Amino acid sequence: MPKQKTHKGMQKRFKITATGKAKHRKANRGHIMSKKSADRKQALRGDGVITGTVAKKIADALRPGL
Template sequence: MPKQKTHSGAKKRFKVTGSGKIMKQQANLRHNFEGKSSRRTRRLSQDQVLAPGDAKVAKKLLGR
């Protein structure tokens, strides 16, 4: 049987931690920074743990 391929889009968007959690970059950090407070942009720059329902799908795309 052939090897399973990792989804190219998923491997660019998600990373897996040592404990197996899936991390993602938060949205709304690309432009229009004048309207966003510094506090908000700092918070958005941190990676966030993916929700359990979404993590199940992402794991399958990453071949885990």
């Protein structure tokens, strides 16, 4: 039986917290920030958090490297 490999695309985009949640960088933060309102930019600060079954699927894809 072959070994399960870490999903490298997910490894670059997600980090699993100690409680099993998945942290990620929010979208629309890359460039052209001048036309975005201050409220919108403030909402994009920090990391987003994914919980529930989707976080479990992400954790399973990253499992060999954890």
